Amino acid sequence: MTERVLITGGTAGIGAACAERCRSDGYEPVIIDRIGDGIRADLSDPAETADALERALEGGPITRLVNNVGMVAPASVTEQTLDDFDKVVALNLRSAMQCAQALIPGMRATGFGRIVNMASRAALGKELRTAYSATKAGLIGMAKTWALELGEYGITANAVGPGPIRTELFxxxxxxxxxxxxTIIEAIPVRRVGEPQDVAHAVSYLLDARSxxxxxxxxxxxxxxxxGSAGA
Incomplete structure (x- = not known):
């Protein structure tokens, strides 16, 4: 039976690249997104997320999870609205925890699991990213905590932190x-923006049973x- 991987926001950009890489690695991607041919749901809504996860698990436990879905809402700290802040937290951070909570029981029963949270270099600080950087730092913190709590069950939890990657979101x-x-491009040592496949390759490594x-x-x-910066 083909092993399944749940990928949130897997219809476009990095998520789509991860889904394609998972297929080439021999997994069956299960995608939850607002659009596309997978399970459709607004992952910023807890009720819709719960319903989508229930449908995803109808076929049995899913032992690999890529918490990829996200939004930016760029603004300075003085201009960041509370409404946008709450939306970013709900989609980027809360949905990741909800997905993990739904899949972990099956992982524990199987004695195996791989969780990858899609963080960002922005977690280290970036202008106009108060909400985004906070949630991406939160995804890192959750991954580290889950690693400590779940290791004895054969479950690993890690984060991938993309830098500038050429996507619609970027x-x-x-x-x-x-x-x-x-200015961003000139600060990159190879003087180019990364591609979604660059991130998918890292995710593939962390999803592997050998990791x-x-x-x-x-x-x-x-x-x-x-x-650091490659600029003068």
Whole structure:
């Protein structure tokens, strides 16, 4: 029987690349998203999320989870609205916990599990990202805590922290050709924005059964931007 992987927000961008990589790795992706051919749900809504997870688990336990879905809502701290802040927390952070809570019992019963939270380099700090950076840092914190709590059951929990990756989400927040976008590119050692497949490759490693001695870690896929700047 083909092993399944639950991927939230797996219709486009990094999520779609992860789904495609999972297929090539021999897994069956189960996608929950607002659009596409998978299970449709607004993951910012707890009731819709619960219903979607129930449908996902109708076929039995799912022992691999990629908490990928997310939104940005860029704004300075003085301009960040509480409404947008709450929306970002609900989608980026609360849905990840809800998905983990739904899948962990099956993982524990199986004696195996892999959880990957899609964090971001922005968790280390980034202008105009108060809500986004807070939730991405939260995903890292949850992964580290879950690693401690679930290790004895054969379950690992890690986070991947992408840097600038060419997706619709990135382009909306960083319009191509804008001075701020060019500044980002010039600070990347290889002078290019990453591709979704770069992140999917890292996720694939952490989902692998052979990665059982790696847990509670953050794997930054940022071409060295967490190390420093390549600019003058």
């Amino acid at each position: 382009d909306r927040a960083n319009p191509p050709g804008a001075p701020r976008t060019q 059982g001695f790696v847990t509670g870690q953050v794997l930054y896929v940022c071409c060295g931007m967490t190390v």
